[in-house]
Amino acid sequence: MSNTKNDDISVKDYTFCGHTLTITMFKRAALGLSAYVWGPAVVLCQYFHDEKIDFTGKKVLELGSGTGIVGILAVLLGGHVTITDVPETLKQIEYNVNANIPVTSKHRSKVRALLWGTDHLNFPSDFDFILGSDVVYSPMHFPGLLATILHCCNENTTIFISTNMTARMGSENFHKELIPKQFKSELVRTSGMICIYKMNKKPTRY
Structure with a gap:
């Protein structure tokens, strides 16, 4: 892993699954927290590496992409990936x-x-995978995040959410109280305080 930085940008290399990603972070572009690669993104990418996750031919949605690192890796692993974030972050992702x-x-x-x-x-509701790293960070955003995940998934969608459980407000409540109401959820990886949950939407009851 190598680093280059100045007051305006920071460039870092990450290697996963045989691919070296050169990620540029525009720290003076008023992007706030979106201008950084946070631990949950690195841990999720490492999980894909360790578990040999293959997205070939799969339709993937990444939420709150920030720098784009997770979505980019999913493309390199064969996925058809829609990488999303708020409008002001898109130039960094692109x-x-x-x-x-x-x-x-x-x-x-x-x-x-x-x-x-x-x-x-x-957005459609036929994604095979939905990915999110460090998207669980503030209770005020939980209703919108849940509405988005629920709309964009179906019962066959696999959802991976990577969260720093101690550093992000309300994360315990989100994963242990809110999510189980509508999703089957399994803790599949811990790395320090970062947890990756694998989720699937519960069947609709009529």
């Missing part, structure tokens, strides 16, 4: 997509704005 995804695979990536609970209805 920069990293262009820097890391070969031209021959670029058609399998899309970068789109997605405001949780606001414009999620503009």
Whole structure:
């Protein structure tokens, strides 16, 4: 892992699944927390590496992408990936997509704005996977996040959420109280205080 940084940008290399990703973080672009690669993203990528996750031919949605690292890796692992975040973060994601995804695979990536609970209805409900790293960080965003996940998934969708359980407000309540009401949830990896949950929507009862 190598680093380059100045006051405006920071560049770091990460290697997973035989791919080296060069991630640029635009720290002076008023992106706030979105301008960083946080631990939950690294742990989720390492999980894909360790478990030899294959997204080939699968339709994938990444929520709250930030730098794009998780979604980019999913593209390199064969997925057709829609990488999303708030509008002001998209240029950073697009920069990293262009820097890391070969031209021959670029058609399998899309970068789109997605405001949780606001414009999620503009997205389909047939994703094979939904990915989120460090998206559980504030109770005020939980209703929109849950509405978005529920709309974009179906009973066959596999959802991976990676969360720093001690550093993010309300994370215990989200994963242990809110999620079990509508999802089957399994803790599949812990790394320090970071937990990865694998989730599936519960069958609809009529």
